[in-house]
Each structure stands twice: as C-alpha cells, then as structure tokens.
Amino acid sequence: xxxxTSQPLLELAGLQAWYGExxxxxxxxxxxxxxxxxxxxxxxxxxxxxxxxxxxxxxxKRAGSVRFEGTETIHMSSDRIARLGIALCPEERGIFSSLxxxxxxxxxxxxxxxxxxxxxIFDLFPxxxxxxxxxxxxxxxxxxxxxxxxxxxxxxxxxxMLDEPTEGLAPVIIQQIGHTIRKLKAQGFxxxxxxxxxxxxxxxxxxxxxxEHGKIIDGFANSELAANMDKLHTYLGx
Amino acid sequence: MTAHAISSSAAIDAAKxxxxxxxFAVLFLVLAAAPAVIYPFFLMQAxxxxxxACAFNLLIGYVGLLSFGHAMFLGLAGYVSAHMAKVGTIDIxxxxxxxxxxxxxxxxxxxxxxxxxxxxxxxxxxxxLAIRRQGIYFAMITLALSQMIYFFCLQxxxxxxxxxxxxxxxxxxxxxxxxxxxxTTMYYFVLAIFVVGFAIIHRVVNSPFGDVLKSIRExxxxxxxxxxxxxxYKLAAFVLSAALVGLAGATKSIVAQNASLxxxxxxxxGEVVLMTLVGGLGTFFGPIVGAFIIVxxxxxxxxxxxxxxxxxxxxxxxxxxxxRRGIVGEIAHRLxxxx
Amino acid sequence: MMIPILNISTQALxxxxxxxxxxxxxxxxxxxxxxxxFGMLNIVNFAHGALYMVGAFCAYFLxxxxxxxxxxxxxxxxxxxxxxxxxxxxxxxxxxxxLDHLYGLLLTFGLALIIQGVFxxxxxxxxxxxxxxxxxxxxxxxxxxxxxxxxxxxxxxxxVVCLATWFMIERTKLGAYLRAATENPSxxxxxxxxxxxxxxxxxxxxxxxxxxxxxxxxxINQVRPLMGADFIIVVFAVVVIGGMxxxxxxxxxxxxxxxxxxxTKVFWPEASNTVVFVIMAVVLLIKPAGLxxxxx
Numbered sequence: 001x002x003x004x005t006s007q008p009l010l011e012l013a014g015l016q017a018w019y020g021e022x023x024x025x026x027x028x029x030x031x032x033x034x035x036x037x038x039x040x041x042x043x044x045x046x047x048x049x050x051x052x053x054x055x056x057x058x059x060x061k062r063a064g065s066v067r068f069e070g071t072e073t074i075h076m077s078s079d080r081i082a083r084l085g086i087a088l089c090p091e092e093r094g095i096f097s098s099l100x101x102x103x104x105x106x107x108x109x110x111x112x113x114x115x116x117x118x119x120x121i122f123d124l125f126p127x128x129x130x131x132x133x134x135x136x137x138x139x140x141x142x143x144x145x146x147x148x149x150x151x152x153x154x155x156x157x158x159x160x161m162l163d164e165p166t167e168g169l170a171p172v173i174i175q176q177i178g179h180t181i182r183k184l185k186a187q188g189f190x191x192x193x194x195x196x197x198x199x200x201x202x203x204x205x206x207x208x209x210x211x212e213h214g215k216i217i218d219g220f221a222n223s224e225l226a227a228n229m230d231k232l233h234t235y236l237g238x
Numbered sequence: 239m240t241a242h243a244i245s246s247s248a249a250i251d252a253a254k255x256x257x258x259x260x261x262f263a264v265l266f267l268v269l270a271a272a273p274a275v276i277y278p279f280f281l282m283q284a285x286x287x288x289x290x291a292c293a294f295n296l297l298i299g300y301v302g303l304l305s306f307g308h309a310m311f312l313g314l315a316g317y318v319s320a321h322m323a324k325v326g327t328i329d330i331x332x333x334x335x336x337x338x339x340x341x342x343x344x345x346x347x348x349x350x351x352x353x354x355x356x357x358x359x360x361x362x363x364x365x366x367l368a369i370r371r372q373g374i375y376f377a378m379i380t381l382a383l384s385q386m387i388y389f390f391c392l393q394x395x396x397x398x399x400x401x402x403x404x405x406x407x408x409x410x411x412x413x414x415x416x417x418x419x420x421x422t423t424m425y426y427f428v429l430a431i432f433v434v435g436f437a438i439i440h441r442v443v444n445s446p447f448g449d450v451l452k453s454i455r456e457x458x459x460x461x462x463x464x465x466x467x468x469x470x471y472k473l474a475a476f477v478l479s480a481a482l483v484g485l486a487g488a489t490k491s492i493v494a495q496n497a498s499l500x501x502x503x504x505x506x507x508g509e510v511v512l513m514t515l516v517g518g519l520g521t522f523f524g525p526i527v528g529a530f531i532i533v534x535x536x537x538x539x540x541x542x543x544x545x546x547x548x549x550x551x552x553x554x555x556x557x558x559x560x561x562r563r564g565i566v567g568e569i570a571h572r573l574x575x576x577x
Numbered sequence: 578m579m580i581p582i583l584n585i586s587t588q589a590l591x592x593x594x595x596x597x598x599x600x601x602x603x604x605x606x607x608x609x610x611x612x613x614x615f616g617m618l619n620i621v622n623f624a625h626g627a628l629y630m631v632g633a634f635c636a637y638f639l640x641x642x643x644x645x646x647x648x649x650x651x652x653x654x655x656x657x658x659x660x661x662x663x664x665x666x667x668x669x670x671x672x673x674x675x676l677d678h679l680y681g682l683l684l685t686f687g688l689a690l691i692i693q694g695v696f697x698x699x700x701x702x703x704x705x706x707x708x709x710x711x712x713x714x715x716x717x718x719x720x721x722x723x724x725x726x727x728x729x730x731x732x733x734x735x736x737v738v739c740l741a742t743w744f745m746i747e748r749t750k751l752g753a754y755l756r757a758a759t760e761n762p763s764x765x766x767x768x769x770x771x772x773x774x775x776x777x778x779x780x781x782x783x784x785x786x787x788x789x790x791x792x793x794x795x796x797i798n799q800v801r802p803l804m805g806a807d808f809i810i811v812v813f814a815v816v817v818i819g820g821m822x823x824x825x826x827x828x829x830x831x832x833x834x835x836x837x838x839x840x841t842k843v844f845w846p847e848a849s850n851t852v853v854f855v856i857m858a859v860v861l862l863i864k865p866a867g868l869x870x871x872x873x
Contacts, residue, residue, distance in 0.1 A: 077766070078766045079769050099756055108769065152768075155769070304679045370865040375817060382811075382817065511686075544697040547690050547693070547694035551689070554684070554686060555688060562680070
C-alpha cells in the first residue's frame with residue numbers, strides 16, 4: 001500500500017448525478033490512489049455504471065466534487081476530463097460498427113505522453129492484430145472487449161475505468177483479461193473496475209467499495225475479503 | 239388502481255371537459271357576434287384557415303406526424319369544389335374509355351362534398367405511402383407528394399393552370415331559401431361548417447380511437463405490442479385530417495369564389511405549420527388562435543411585399559427557440575388547465 | 578413506341594443526358610450535404626436550398642462588387658456560407674439538442690423563409706446573369722454530340738468533390754471521428770474529442786457544399802432568390818429515395834435521378850417535373866428505407 005497521507009489520484013466527495021429527471025447518485029464518496037486497482041461492487045441498478053459515467057462527465061447533470069490529481073472536474077465537459085488522463089471502457093463496449101478494427105483502435109487521441117505502444121497492445125491481445133481490417137462489430141464478444149480495452153491503453157490515460165469487462169465472456173477470456181489487468185497494474189496504471197463477479201475481482205483488486213441506492217455503503221481491502229464474505233453475500237444477494 | 243384514484247381521475251376528466259366546454263361556448267358566442275365588429279370576409283377567410291389548422295393539428299398534435307404537404311388537400315378540394323360549383327363535369331380517362339359525367343353547376347354544399355371526397359381519396363393514396371416512414375422522413379415525403387400534386391394542378395386542364403378557376407358562383411341552399419351571396423348568410427354558413435369540423439375533431443380526439451392515436455404518439459412499439467395495428471390507425475387519422483382540410487379548402491373556394499395555385503403551393507403547407515405552432519401544437523384552441531393571428535398579419539402587412547415572408551420566418555425561428563408551447567399552450571400551462 | 582424513339586436525334590438525346598447529369602450533380606452535392614448534416618446533427622436542413630442560393634449570390638457579389646471572378650467565388654463562397662452555417666449552428670441549432678428532430682426541420686424552414694424573403698425584397702424574382710468564366714467558354718465536338726465545356730466541367734468537378742468528400746469521411750482519421758460520433762457522440766467525447774465543435778464544423782461543411790453547388794449553378798441557371806426553393810423539395814425526394822445512411826448512396830442516387838429526369842424530358846416531357854416524386858413513391862412501396870438506407 002502507498003503512503004496513506006499521499007493525495008489520492010481520484011477523489012469523489014458527495015457526488016450526485018441525474019439522468020434527466022431521475023436522481024441516480026445520492027452522494028458518492030470514494031478515492032483511488034495511484035497504482036491501485038479498486039473495484040466497485042453492488043447489485044444491478046446500484047449506481048456503479050453511473051458512477052463511472054459521472055467521473056467521466058457523461059451524465060446530464062452532476063453535483064458535488066470529483067478531483068483528479070487535485071484538479072476539480074465537476075464543471076468540466078467530458079472531453080476536457082478525458083484530456084486530464086482518464087479513460088473509460090464502457091459496459092456495452094462501444095465498438096463502432098462503421099469503423100474497422102484498426103480505426104476503432106486508433107480512434108481515441110493521445111491525451112498524454114506515455115501510452116502503450118501498439119506492439120505491446122498486440123502482445124496483450126494478439127487476436128486484434130490479425131483482424132485489423134474487419135468491421136469492428138464483426139468481432140466476437142471477447143475480441144470486442146479486448147479492442148475496447150486496447151484502444152484506451154494507447155492514449156496515455158493513467159486512470160482506466162473498466163465497466164464489467166468480463167460480462168458474458170468465456171472463462172478462458174476472463175482469465176486473459178485478469179492477466180491483462182494485473183500486467184497493467186504492474187506497469188503503473190490505476191484502475192477503477194466495476195464488477196458483478198467478485199471471484200474475478202478478488203484476483204485483481206486491492207480494495208473494494210460496495211454500492212447500494214446510489215451511495216457507497218461499505219469498503220474494505222482485498223485482505224479483508226474473507227472476513228467480509230457473509231456481509232458481501234447479503235449486499236449482493238448471491 | 240384504487241376506487242379513490244379512479245374517481246379522482248374521473249373528476250379531473252370532468253373538470254377538463256368542463257373547461258373545454260366553457261372555452262368552446264365562449265368561442266362560439268364570440269364568433270357568432272364577430273361580424274358586427276369585424277369585416278366578415280376576413281372572418282370567413284380566417285375560419286377556413288382555422289379549420290385547416292385544426293385538421294392539421296389532429297396529425298401533429300395527437301399522432302405526432304408532421305405533414306409538410308397539407309396544402310395538397312386544401313388546394314385540391316378547392317379546385318374540385320370550385321369546378322363542381324361552376325362547371326360540374328367529371329372527366330377521367332380518355333375519350334372512349336373512362337368516366338365522363340356532366341351534372342351541370344352544382345349547389346355549393348354538394349360541390350363542397352365533392353371537394354371533401356377528392357381530398358379524402360388523395361389522403362388514402364398519399365397517406366398509405368407516407369406512413370411507411372416516420373419523423374422527418376414523413377415530413378419530407380408529404381412535402382414531395384404535395385409538390386407532385388402542385389405540378390398536377392399546374393398541368394391539369396380543369397384547374398386552368400396559372401389562371402386558376404375564377405368567378406365561382408356562391409349559389410343557394412335549401413331550394414333557394416338560403417342565398418349564400420348574402421354576406422351575412424355566407425358567414426353563418428361558414429361558421430356552421432367550422433363548428434361541425436371542429437366538433438368532429440374534438441369528438442375523435444376524445445374517443446377511444448383518439449386514445450389509441452395518443453398512445454401511438456407516445457410509444458409506437460408499445461402500442462403495436464398491445465395489439466393495435468398502428469399503421470391502420472395512422473392512416474385513418476391521416477385520411478380524416480385530409481378530408482377535414484378538404485372541407486376547409488372547398489369552403490374557402492366558395493367563399494373567395496376562386497381556386498388558385500396559391501392553395502396547393504408548399505408555402506401554404508408551411509403556413510399551416512406556422513399557424514399551429516404559434517397557437518400551440520396539440521392544443522384544441524391553439525390552431526384557431528394561430529390562424530387568426532397569421533391571417534390578420536398577412537392582411538395588415540400585405541403592402542410590405544416579401545417582408546411578410548421574412549416576418550413569418552422570424553416567428554418560426556422565435557417559436558421554435560423560445561416559445562414551443564405556443565400562445566394557447568402557454569396560457570394553459572400558466573393556468574394549469576387544458577385548452 | 579419504336580418510331581418516336583427513332584425520331585429523337587442522338588444530339589437531343591445526349592444533350593438531355595448531359596443536362597440530366599448536371600442536375601444530378603447538383604442533386605448529389607446537395608443531398609450529400611444533407612446526409613452529412615443529418616448524420617451528425619439529426620437535423621434535416623430545410624435551409625439547404627436557401628444557402629445554395631446564397632452561394633450563387635456570393636459569386637454574383639464577388640464579381641460585381643469586388644471584381645473577383647468565378648475561380649475566386651468557387652473558393653470564397655463556400656467559406657462565407659460555411660461561416661454563416663457555423664453562426665447558425667452555434668446560435669440556434671445547438672439549442673435544439675435533445676428535442677424532437679422535427680424542431681430542427683421547423684427552425685431551418687423558418688431560416689429559409691427569412692433568407693429567401695430578404696433576397697426577394699432586394700432582387701425580386703427574376704434572374705441575374707452570371708457569365709461562364711472565359712477559360713470554360715465554348716465547347717468541344719465529341720463526334721456524337723457537342724459538349725459545352727462549362728457543362729462538362731460541372732459534371733467532372735462535382736464528381737471530384739463528391740468523391741473527395743466520400744474519401745474524407747470513409748478513409749481518413751477525421752472521417753473516423755465523424756462516423757464514430759454519428760454512432761455514439763457521448764463516447765467519442767469521453768475519448769477527449771471536442772464533439773460539439775465537430776458538429777458545428779460539420780454543419781458549416783454541409784452548407785459549404787450547398788454554396789459550392791450554388792456557384793456551379795450560377796452560370797447555368799442564372800442567379801435567382803428562389804433558385805433553391807423548389808429545388809430543395811426534389812432533393813428531399815432524392816434523399817428519401819437514396820436513404821440518408823450512406824455517403825456513396827446519396828451521390829449515386831443524385832446522379833442517377835438526374836439522368837432519369839433528363840431522359841423523361843426526352844420521352845415524356847409533361848412528366849419530367851414529377852418523375853422523381855413518382856420514383857420516390859415506388860421506392861417507398863418496395864423498399865421503404867430507401868435504396869441505400871439502413872432500416873430505421
């Protein structure tokens with residue numbers, strides 16, 4: 001663990017968010033330190049995806065405070081937030097059907113120096129290299145997920161937000177993604193992960209937050225996972 | 239739903255009906271007395287446009303379909319009823335093969351009914367095509383079809399092209415007891431037609447049929463999944479709207495004693511959109527208010543040439559940017575009632 | 578029917594074919610601009626015809642007020658009208674985000690009324706002459722027909738512009754941004770791309786294409802305040818026939834319908850005004866999404 005007094009990379013305080021008329025987040029407080037992998041757990045509809053989108057500035061209206069490297073972003077548009085060094089891999093993956101794989105991969109612009117070079121991305125996801133000229137949405141689900149992660153590694157973003165990267169994928173691909181996340185962590189990326197599957201999360205995460213009804217209701221480190229198992233079962237209803 | 243909720247929603251419905259009935263009665267009394275203070279020809283013209291706008295609003299306000307081609311129904315019905323009142327022949331097809339009838343000049347009411355029928359038939363043909371697409375495509379398709387009708391009216395012999403049909407007789411009704419060439423008589427004749435048209439629209443919107451239309455507007459896939467054949471409902475609404483626009487156009491040609499290309503031109507389709515937008519899309523009384531305002535504006539500003547068009551454009555832009563409820567919609571919103 | 582066909586001279590036939598191609602070039606340029614704008618803004622730009630006219634007037638003013646000829650007009654008019662488009666988008670269209678798409682149609686219809694009304698006030702309805710540039714005067718005898726140089730230029734140049742636009746959208750990085758933003762603007766923005774700026778520039782580019790068509794039309798059709806008013810309705814029909822999903826689709830449909838219209842003028846002149854609308858009706862019956870459209 002890093003020094004607890006050092007400033008967190010990402011710091012949410014009393015974050016509220018709305019989609020149109022509906023109030024989704026009711027004051028989310030969490031922080032993520034540089035180099036950590038933090039996982040948001042919670043049932044469907046608890047507000048996990050909305051939290052990621054709110055950090056990114058993609059919701060209709062938000063209030064409270066979101067600081068990245070000490071910079072307040074609550075009044076920024078999402079393109080400016082992205083330029084600070086935050087990148088999102090959305091739940092629905094967001095592969096563009098009118099772009100081929102290469103165009104999808106090269107789409108996000110460099111926001112900072114120090115992104116992964118292409119050959120390293122192809123080392124992580126060799127499948128992509130063979131299918132560069134295919135239509136983006138013709139890839140298998142697993143390949144689309146690799147593409148969605150791969151394209152944000154290029155940009156130099158230091159905080160990666162991955163929304164349910166294992167959803168609907170075969171076990172062997174889930175393993176590959178777990179391997180990738182550990183590798184990225186080793187390279188110094190900071191990762192905020194949303195997961196339903198906490199068995200998978202436990203293989204990569206340093207810490208957990210649990211969400212319910214648009215709020216953080218609990219948080220613990222990976223080492224405390226076993227002690228919190230019963231509580232977690234209640235929270236997640238599994 | 240609890241019994242209480244049902245009775246309170248029935249109470250809201252009753253209150254809404256009462257508001258509408260009062261507004262309707264006030265409107266009727268005002269219109270009945272209006273010729274004493276306002277030039278009747280202007281009133282008749284405005285009433286025809288008001289019916290035109292109400293029938294247009296039936297589609298945009300209650301089915302959510304923006305037609306940019308409603309001038310075709312106004313213009314065609316105008317030509318047909320003017321032709322029937324003045325000449326009274328039907329010639330379809332070639333000399334030896336087709337329909338050739340000669341009724342002679344017709345009584346104005348029958349001539350108007352021919353105009354309505356013509357618009358209804360055109361409504362079936364164009365509606366069946368246009369409802370195959372939604373939203374902006376629907377608008378573009380209706381616009382294109384009406385342009386086709388414009389060229390038809392420009393080239394067909396019975397419309398007399400650029401000259402139009404002039405000197406249409408106003409005629410007499412009920413074996414000559416009602417003489418429509420008397421301006422006051424004509425005014426009440428037009429008012430009666432307007433009230434009938436308006437009542438039909440009101441009845442339709444508040445019927446189970448109208449409820450289905452509104453549910454199609456709100457969520458078409460859901461309406462379809464509930465088992466409603468939404469295309470048939472949309473077509474029925476389109477044809478009804480076309481027929482009522484035809485009623486307005488036919489009456490207008492008898493009032494003005496002419497039928498011309500102005501009424502089929504797409505600028506007229508734009509004008510009815512403007513009237514409805516100014517008055518309030520989807521309100522009962524908005525199109526009437528809007529029609530009176532736009533017709534009055536055109537009369538007062540007639541000497542300013544094309545600046546009238548510029549002003550109309552400015553009103554369009556202003557309404558869309560800042561005043562989307564329209565006049566009546568805004569009043570109803572402020573008072574918390576339905577008008 | 579054999580005899581009337583034989584009676585038409587090949588000169589007349591090819592002459593009409595060429596006229597059809599020229600009209601087709603204008604349909605293609607205008608429907609291409611409409612499709613590009615629709616993709617990004619979800620707005621059917623009713624002001625497109627009016628801005629086409631403004632493009633032609635730009636050429637006229639440049640020549641008569643500043644002494645700048647056709648070639649300058651070809652460059653400057655799209656920039657001027659594009660800038661006007663940028664102002665329109667920033668001050669008005671941007672405020673319609675999130676509303677029913679029909680409001681965009683109504684707003685731009687109002688703008689068309691304003692623009693056309695203002696020009697009609699100052700210039701009436703008659704046409705102002707605009708000469709063919711000296712480099713393109715005269716014609717060439719191709720053996721089977723006489724080809725006026727300017728008309729040949731219009732067809733070739735429009736094709737080049739259409740293909741360049743297609744290339745830019747389908748084959749470049751900027752085009753990838755555009756296509757991606759058409760599909761999912763909020764995600765593209767979350768990658769750090771200034772999507773609102775792209776939308777503004779797209780509108781400017783689309784109406785710039787209309788202005789370019791206006792300059793090309795000036796020596797052929799004269800410069801008239803209402804030159805775009807009726808024309809835009811035919812272009813709408815072209816757009817319905819082609820479907821707005823595909824760039825190449827709008828170009829191909831535009832040229833094709835121009836030719837069909839030209840041929841109708843030869844064989845059945847009375848129907849030439851309406852043939853595009855009839856084709857639209859038939860396409861709606863057979864393939865409602867349009868020839869190149871994706872099902873909506």
